Amino acid sequence: MLPANNNIKDMRVKMITLWINDKQYQAAEGQSVLQVALDNGIEIPHLCYHESLSSQGSCRLCLVEVTKGSKTIMTTSCTYPAMEGIKVQTDTLEIKKARRLVMELLLPLAPDAPKIKALASELGVTEPRLGPEPENDNCIKCGLCVRACDELVGAHAITFAGRGVARTVEPPYDEEAENCIGCGTCVQVCPTECIVMEDQGMERRIDKWKRTLKLKACKNCGRPFITFAEIDFMQTKAKNPPPEEWFDYCPDCR
Numbered sequence: 001m002l003p004a005n006n007n008i009k010d011m012r013v014k015m016i017t018l019w020i021n022d023k024q025y026q027a028a029e030g031q032s033v034l035q036v037a038l039d040n041g042i043e044i045p046h047l048c049y050h051e052s053l054s055s056q057g058s059c060r061l062c063l064v065e066v067t068k069g070s071k072t073i074m075t076t077s078c079t080y081p082a083m084e085g086i087k088v089q090t091d092t093l094e095i096k097k098a099r100r101l102v103m104e105l106l107l108p109l110a111p112d113a114p115k116i117k118a119l120a121s122e123l124g125v126t127e128p129r130l131g132p133e134p135e136n137d138n139c140i141k142c143g144l145c146v147r148a149c150d151e152l153v154g155a156h157a158i159t160f161a162g163r164g165v166a167r168t169v170e171p172p173y174d175e176e177a178e179n180c181i182g183c184g185t186c187v188q189v190c191p192t193e194c195i196v197m198e199d200q201g202m203e204r205r206i207d208k209w210k211r212t213l214k215l216k217a218c219k220n221c222g223r224p225f226i227t228f229a230e231i232d233f234m235q236t237k238a239k240n241p242p243p244e245e246w247f248d249y250c251p252d253c254r
């Protein structure tokens, strides 16, 4: 697993030279090939990569060909580290074919997700390889929500369950995610919009995590804007927590 791009930037690293699509680039050793490509304006389709999170290579969409010495392999660019002298191709016929196959398998998992539909059409995929999943929830099992909750928030509220095609993301033991603070980070990173967070009156609901939380209203405009659980979490877990009064006002009124 490669660390998040942010961590690389903070580290003292040596610079290396690599080739992407026959052009020479400089990169920090330890960056992934995908990070180097994106930093240099080379688009590689990707769904499970986020620059602030570690990479796991779960969606398989960011495939590239890497030549190191006399050996060429096809691999996921988000998990392959940039190394001195490697030659990367991002758009060969073989890669396009492999990406289309990956997309044909992803499409039935999230046939209604706008981002998946747009990527499928970009890649020329019109038909899924298999029929729609019987219990379709638009989740492609990329794990971004789990990594965001673990690595960015530190709440560890959700997890993977099951294996293979039966793999799902759910609260532990499929019961209410008691560690969920209702911050919505999982909602923001999800590429298929399959996690719905709804505010109704003074309550926030995230049905996917079986969670309902009480909201606090802004003292100025009266708008409910943050859960009490998130305030409590920030005050107990943050290194330099804001003073209590800071949570009396919403971001707009603050």
Ligand code: FES
Pocket (backbone or CB within 6 Å): 045, 046, 047, 048, 049, 056, 057, 058, 059, 060, 061, 062, 063, 076, 077, 078, 079
């Ligand atoms: S972005 Fe690389 S495998 Fe998903």
